[in-house]
Structures are given as structure tokens and as C-alpha cells.
Amino acid sequence: MFDDLRDLYQEVILDHGRKPRNFRRLEEADRTARGDNPMCGDRLELFLKLAPDGSIADAAFQGRGCAISTASASLMTETVKGKSAAEAHALSDRFRALAMTGTCPECGAELAEEMERLQPLSGVHEFPSRVKCATLAWHTLNAALDGAKEASSE
Amino acid sequence: MTFDVERIRRDFPILQQAIRGKPLVFLDSGASAQKPRAVIEAMVRCMEERYANVHRGAYFLSEAATEAYEAARGAVAGFINAADPREVIFTANSTAAINLVAHSWGRGVLRPGQAVLISEMEHHANMVPWQMLRDEGRGIELRVARVTEAGELDLDDVAARLADGKVGLVAVTHMSNVLGTVTPAERLVRMAHEAGARILFDGSQAAVHRRVDMQALGADFYVFTGHKLYGPTGIGVLWARLEHQERMPPFLGGGDMISLVTLDRVEWAPPPAKFEAGTPPIVEAVGLHAAIDYVSAIGMPAVEAHERRLVDHAMRRLSDIEGLGLLGRAQDRGGVFAFSLDNAHAHDLATLLDRAGIAVRAGRHCAEPLHARFGVESGTVRASFGLYTTEGEIDYLAEALTKAREFFA
Numbered sequence A: 001m002f003d004d005l006r007d008l009y010q011e012v013i014l015d016h017g018r019k020p021r022n023f024r025r026l027e028e029a030d031r032t033a034r035g036d037n038p039m040c041g042d043r044l045e046l047f048l049k050l051a052p053d054g055s056i057a058d059a060a061f062q063g064r065g066c067a068i069s070t071a072s073a074s075l076m077t078e079t080v081k082g083k084s085a086a087e088a089h090a091l092s093d094r095f096r097a098l099a100m101t102g103t104c105p106e107c108g109a110e111l112a113e114e115m116e117r118l119q120p121l122s123g124v125h126e127f128p129s130r131v132k133c134a135t136l137a138w139h140t141l142n143a144a145l146d147g148a149k150e151a152s153s154e
Numbered sequence B: 001m002t003f004d005v006e007r008i009r010r011d012f013p014i015l016q017q018a019i020r021g022k023p024l025v026f027l028d029s030g031a032s033a034q035k036p037r038a039v040i041e042a043m044v045r046c047m048e049e050r051y052a053n054v055h056r057g058a059y060f061l062s063e064a065a066t067e068a069y070e071a072a073r074g075a076v077a078g079f080i081n082a083a084d085p086r087e088v089i090f091t092a093n094s095t096a097a098i099n100l101v102a103h104s105w106g107r108g109v110l111r112p113g114q115a116v117l118i119s120e121m122e123h124h125a126n127m128v129p130w131q132m133l134r135d136e137g138r139g140i141e142l143r144v145a146r147v148t149e150a151g152e153l154d155l156d157d158v159a160a161r162l163a164d165g166k167v168g169l170v171a172v173t174h175m176s177n178v179l180g181t182v183t184p185a186e187r188l189v190r191m192a193h194e195a196g197a198r199i200l201f202d203g204s205q206a207a208v209h210r211r212v213d214m215q216a217l218g219a220d221f222y223v224f225t226g227h228k229l230y231g232p233t234g235i236g237v238l239w240a241r242l243e244h245q246e247r248m249p250p251f252l253g254g255g256d257m258i259s260l261v262t263l264d265r266v267e268w269a270p271p272p273a274k275f276e277a278g279t280p281p282i283v284e285a286v287g288l289h290a291a292i293d294y295v296s297a298i299g300m301p302a303v304e305a306h307e308r309r310l311v312d313h314a315m316r317r318l319s320d321i322e323g324l325g326l327l328g329r330a331q332d333r334g335g336v337f338a339f340s341l342d343n344a345h346a347h348d349l350a351t352l353l354d355r356a357g358i359a360v361r362a363g364r365h366c367a368e369p370l371h372a373r374f375g376v377e378s379g380t381v382r383a384s385f386g387l388y389t390t391e392g393e394i395d396y397l398a399e400a401l402t403k404a405r406e407f408f409a
């Protein structure tokens, strides 16, 4: 009945949805931001610890959401660790393109490995009502990096 | 007339199609119902043959349109057994109707020190307008009656909140759009009136599922919305006693709601025109009239009996599904079921069901405080039934839910 949904709910996503990585508070976070998707009630809080050079030393999150938004936040925290703010913003732009269109033609070779890791979420582009679930964590990341407290995927 | 659901289904063009290669199983009628051909055709006919603005032109088409518009008012009055068609005010939807009462009656008749009593199971449409009124600094309090674990209105709590006589208006749902609970309306009317309060019912769901009778009920205000009653969007109804309409200041000002305008002075038109500023939903009124004729021909008792069968069937089938948590188990309920399934998130579940051709709603259904009350802040999936829903569709939903549970296991 649901076989064709394996593109959206790949094993990686179900796994990260059930057992999200970096799912904790960072007590000594330098940056925090809240992300809200009022339409579905998804809500997350993102914590970033910055290195002296401004790159992301650690990232973690807490909150509640569907499998897609939880998996996306989990994969994101894994992916952005060690990245500069500029790289994180670039990943964010690329990920949003991937989630909305299923491909990222302008991605190029740079950050290719990171994008590969996020690839399992590309299936979401076929589900317009679910794209925001996948992008919520990334909106929140942008907000945290820019020093804003709140992000909304509405 | 016997209730032949297969024949009824043939009246709804949209049900004839496949979604993603599977027959459409539409279980979101509580959000908005599908339209029978009779409604669609009546609206097309109105635009092709009888359309002009109403109450304005002394020519054939305008007179015909005015007649059709007023005939729709008469049909609504008949449908809810109002004592007088003038008690029927056309609005854009239920939300607009409740806002009309909150603005006009709430600001013009309620006094500082008085309170409005709502319940925890209100749709935001019957919550936010009263919160806005409370927050305007007019000294109007907002009280909220509790809902029991079974999802019923806690009548002891209602009585306690009415006891000091300060409540000027009770505004409660007649049927919850989440729990399916039908509230004991006659009893609530008595309780409100004995406490010196007026009472408004949000009948958005109830009016679709059972016969409502304004003369028997004895309430003060009753609202419902056309699009849930198999009619078009853009039209709703506020039923209000004439004595209240007389005392209520107008809400929106403009054309059609005045009897005299000079640059210094205006006089309001008599009710209900006083509350229908601007060009009204003419084609929509014609559509609503056709929808009322359609359900009346089937007969509300037959509609109700069909729904009762569906509710019993759904109760049995859903109770069999392991891990399914149903919100509310009221004795008196209609065909609306909100539930969670183990740890599957409502949106993931709705996406799965969609793939099986099943349309359900996921989220908090414009009732966030109620979801908080039941500890399901992240939302539920809601299946809601209509005239055209079959027991087979409920079986298919149950089968899909069982498979969905395996999918996420």
C-alpha cells in the first residue's frame, strides 16, 4: 500500500526520525534559536557552540516534530559541525533548493560530500505540504547564525 | 426515502475520480464538504440566466436575483425552523458570523464587568473573537469551561462559572470539530438563561449532522457555514432573534445596510439588512439554497441515521487498531474522529494515508487549547464523515492505519 513512499521515508530518515542525533540541550551554547511551523505544530530549539574563529564547534537541538522535520534537524546538526558560518549558509541555501526541486544543479563540487549526506531528504519535493517540515531546521540555523531568536517556516 | 449511499455518491462529481490511481476516499468533510451536482448546477444557472446585483435595480434580472437571494433566506429559515426569515443574516462563513456578534452585540450590549463563557473545545473561530473582546480593555472577562476526560462538556464546571450571575453570554459549540462531541444544547440554553445569560451556539458541525430547530432550542444566536453543508464557500449564517438584532449596532457600514444617508446623518436599515453591508454572496446564497433542498430531500433524520451507523462502525473498527488513541469518547457524538497512532506523527500518517487515496486532516484542527488539554500538542489525524461516506471506506481507513503502523514500526 505504501511502497512508493520509500522514496520519501528512506531508512536513513526513519532512523534519524526515531533516534535523532545531537538531540540535547547545549548548556553553554553561544547561539540559540527557536523554529516554529505553526501549520503543523512542529517546534524545535537549536543550540550552536562557536569556535574562536566563528565556525560551528557543536550543534544540537530539541523539540518535537514529524519524522521528516526531526530527521532533517538531526542530519543538519551532523552536517554543519566544523563548518564556517558562510559554509553553513551556503549549505542552507543548497538544501532548500534540494528540498523544493529534488535537485541542486548549482551545487558544484564544493560541499558535495555534505550535500550527499542530505540527499535522502530530496524526496520531499514531491510533497509540497511537507517541504516546510524539511526546511524548518535550516531556517532555524540561519536565524541562529544571524543572531535572531525566532524562525518560522510559514 | 431510503438512504442509498451509492446513489448519493453519484450525485457528487468529485467522488468519481481516482487520486494517485486509487479511488478517492474523502474523509475530510468536517473541514469542508464536497458539493452535489445540484448545487453546482444551481450556481451556474444563476450566473448564466439570473444574475444581477440585488436590492438595487428596477429591472427584470435584478428583481429575479433579489427574489432568489431572499428565497435562499427563506430556505435557511425553514431548514432551521426559525420563526421569521428576518432572523437569518447572511455572512461570509461561521467565523464572520461569530465576529459579527462579538463586535456588535459584544461591544454594544455587553457591559463592563460582564463575562463571556466559552469552553475548552471551541474552534478558534469561537475563541479568538472573544479573546480580542477581552483584550480591548472594556472590562469584559473571558471564562473557559472545562472538558472532561471523555471529551464532554463539564456541566458542573459550566454551572460553577455561571453561578455569580456575571456571565452575559455563553458561546459554545453544538458539536466539536475534533472530539465529535455533541453538547446538550437544550440543557445549556436553560442553564444560561437561568443565570441571566444569552447563549450562542457554533453550529458549524452540528447543523450538518442533525436537524436543528431554532424554535424548539430557544437559543439567542446560532451560526453555521455553507461549505460544510454541501454548499459553496463564501456564505455563512447568523441566526439571531429580532429583539437582539434591534439592539445591536451595525458591524460593517456601507451600501445596503442603511435606509437613509445624508452627509450628516445615517439611519440603519431594518434587520437583517442592517447587518448585510455591501453586495452579499448572491450566487453563494443560491448554492446554499440548493444544498438545503438537497439534504432536505434526503431528510435530516435519514442523514442522522446514516451517520449513526458510520459512527458505530468506526468506533468498532478504530478500537481494534493497536496503538490507536482516540480523542474523546462522548456518549452523544457525530462523525468526527481525531486520533494518534503510537509514536507516528500526525503529518507523517496523513502523508501515508494520502498515498492510499485517503484524504484526512492532520494537525490541531484550529483547536490548539483542546489538543493541549489532551496532551497532544503535536496534533492528531482527523477523519470526518459526510453523507457520501461508506462503511467500506471506514474499513479501508482501518486497514491503511494498520499497515501504517507497521511502516513506522
Ligand SMILES: Cc1ncc(COP(=O)(O)O)c(C=O)c1O
Binding pocket: B030, B031, B093, B094, B095, B096, B123, B125, B126, B173, B175, B176, B177, B202, B204, B205, B225, B236, B366
Ligand atoms: C466547530 C467549527 N466552528 C467554526 C468553524 C469555522 O468555519 P468557517 O471557516 O467556515 O468560518 C469550523 C470549521 O472550520 C468548525 O468546525
